[in-house]
Amino acid sequence: MRLGIDDQAILDGRDGPVLQKVMKTLVMYGNVLGAETLVPIEGSGHFAIHHVLPGIGPRLQMLEELVSAGLTTKFPFTLDPRPPLDFENLALTQQQQDTFREMFADQKQFEAYMSQLGLRDDEAYSCTPYLPEVGNIPRRGQVLAWSESSCVVFANSVLGARTNRNAVIIDLMSNIIGKTPYTGLLTDEGRKASWLIDVRTSALPHPQLLGGVIGKRVVDAVPWIAGLERFLEEDIGGSTTDYLKEMGAACAALGAVGLYHVENRTPEARDMGRSLLRPDFQTVIVDDDVIENALQSxxxxxxxxxxxxxxxxxxxxxxxxxxxxxxxxxxxxxxxxxxxxxxxxxxxxxxxxxxxxxxxxxxxxxxxxxxxxxxxxxxxxxxxxxxxxxxxxxxxxxxxxxxxxxxxxxxxxxxxxxxxxxxxxxxxxx
CATH class of the missing domain: 3.30.499.10 (Aconitase, domain 3)
Structure with missing residues (x-):
């Protein structure tokens, strides 16, 4: 990648060995993705990191090293939900409680480190940070480095922000540097649709069933969804927002969709229309039988x-x-x-x-x-x-x-x- 003078100086160790390792990690990641350069992050992060489990969450030693070096993210960030340690709400057996205590034995230390690294506040834990009550709401066109799949697809699709579906830890590294590789869904070309999903159901389909069908078919491509406008309110908000949240989560979970366009509903689809479809797009028809067959499968x-x-x-x-x-x-x-x-x-x-x-x-x-x-x-x-x-x-x-x-x-x-x-x-x- 082409690096600016300041970024190159960080990579060369000007600001210490820990930040140097962070920059080296980010540059290696960008090179793998084929990014040409790094671009500034313009808003708060949201990370899929939310607890420490061997092989899943970040090692506490790494977080301790970042904290000891005095590093913080450019903007305050939010995290995915806390683990199930609120036993009073979950009707658990003693064995289940004991297992959770063992699984998340390091949770307090993890949360302390994340707070020092830039966690917004003690309640900034949810997979819906973009809801008005939570308040991590990106604006349209804003460049981000998020990782939680259901948040990435909502931010890109419903809000019109720009973020790739970053890997866990890479999200934190990017937000510490304050930059992210310029590639994929950050680019105009990367936001064009290669699939047209023609929804011909007799009624509004279950959002997570429709999302599952779309995700399995297009995998990590961008779909253009036509036919839903028959059922969804014209203005995004209220029940339409809830529907798109649920549909997108399934698109991202059963596939790896980071952005979808809904004809005449989502921001970019409204403004640019079918010019967002690539010339060689493929068409898939989704009717009642397709939805039912998916459920039964x-x-x-x-x-x-x-x-x-x-x-x-x-x-x-x-x-x-x-x-x-x-x-x-x-x-x-x-x-x-x-x-x-x-x-x-x-x-x-x-x-x-x-x-x-x-x-x-x-x-x-x-x-x-x-x-x-x-x-x-x-x-x-x-x-x-x-x-x-x-x-x-x-x-x-x-x-x-x-x-x-x-x-x-x-x-x-x-x-x-x-x-x-x-x-x-x-x-x-x-």
């Missing part, structure tokens, strides 16, 4: 596939405030239709700490949620399912992302609500 990973569900987790990615209210209303109505007063299995809804704090201001809604037996948690559902004593449970979810990364069983909303009310799993998953 997912294997049931429970130890006993026909067993009764024990737990339901909703909120991967984290729920918005609107979604909490929507799920509460739907669960309440479904219970009433079955003549039930409380949920028939353990139900946890996950959302950002700031969203949960805002919801708690509504005493009537909070009391009703408690009466129904529903718990709220700021934790990460994926980390929860990483505990072998939790993954052995028969867990249901509305999240295709969580299904892809764990043994949780995906259900459409209607079937999930029925299971929550009756404790019975619908074998046909309708």
């Amino acid at each position: 997912y294997p049931v990973m429970w130890k006993k596939p026909e067993s009764r569900p024990e737990r339901c987790i909703i909120g991967c990615p984290h729920l918005s405030l609107r979604e909490i209210y929507r799920w509460l209303k739907q669960i309440d109505e479904t219970l009433a239709s079955h003549g039930k007063k409380t949920v028939a299995l353990s139900v946890t809804m996950c959302a950002a700490p700031q969203v949960l704090k805002e919801f708690s201001k509504d005493k009537a809604a909070t009391d009703r949620l408690t009466e129904l037996g529903i718990k709220l948690s700021p934790t990460c559902p994926e980390a929860f399912m990483g505990n072998p004593h939790c993954s052995r449970e028969s867990v249901m979810t509305s999240s295709n992302k969580l299904r892809a990364y764990s043994s949780a069983k995906l259900q459409r909303d209607e079937a999930l609500l029925n299971a929550i009310a009756t404790g019975s799993s619908d074998p046909e998953r309708l």
Whole structure:
């Protein structure tokens, strides 16, 4: 890569050996990606780093070295959700609690290091940092270096920011240097679509089922999605934002999509139209049968596939405030239709700490949620399912992302609500 005078001086060791290693790492990464140069980061980071596990999170020794050198990120950053250590919200056995304590024994030290490196505040842990309650909201065109896949695809697609899907640790290194390799989704050419997804369903499809279909087909390419505008509100906001959040998370989890365009809805699609399609684009038709076939193709990973569900987790990615209210209303109505007063299995809804704090201001809604037996948690559902004593449970979810990364069983909303009310799993998953 071509480096500026200051960047080259850092690489040559002018500012000490630790920052030199950070720059060397970033330059090696950029060279692998074929980047021509580094460009300045213009806004706060969001990192998929959120806990320390051997082989997954960063080594504490590396973080200690960065902290000891006095290094910090250019802008304050946010992190993915905390691990499931809020036991009071999760209905855990003693064995499950003990395992989590062992898994995340270094969490306090990790959080202390991240705070010193530039973590925005003690509650800056969520996979939906772009929600208004959380406040890490990139502006259109802003260059970032994010890593969490569901955040990257939302920032690029719905907000029109520019970030690649960076690797864990590379995100931190980039934000310490304050620059990121200029390649991929940072460039105009890299944001053009090579697939046209023609949605011909009879109704608005389940967002995470549609996202899963798209992700598996296009993998890491950019899709242009037509046909959704029949169902989505013209202005992005409200339920449309929630839908795109969920769809994008599945695109990124079952594929590696970092950007999508929705015809006449997302910012760049509105402004540039189908000029964003490459001349050699391929077309895929998605109808009701394609969506249904995708759902039926997912294997049931429970130890006993026909067993009764024990737990339901909703909120991967984290729920918005609107979604909490929507799920509460739907669960309440479904219970009433079955003549039930409380949920028939353990139900946890996950959302950002700031969203949960805002919801708690509504005493009537909070009391009703408690009466129904529903718990709220700021934790990460994926980390929860990483505990072998939790993954052995028969867990249901509305999240295709969580299904892809764990043994949780995906259900459409209607079937999930029925299971929550009756404790019975619908074998046909309708």
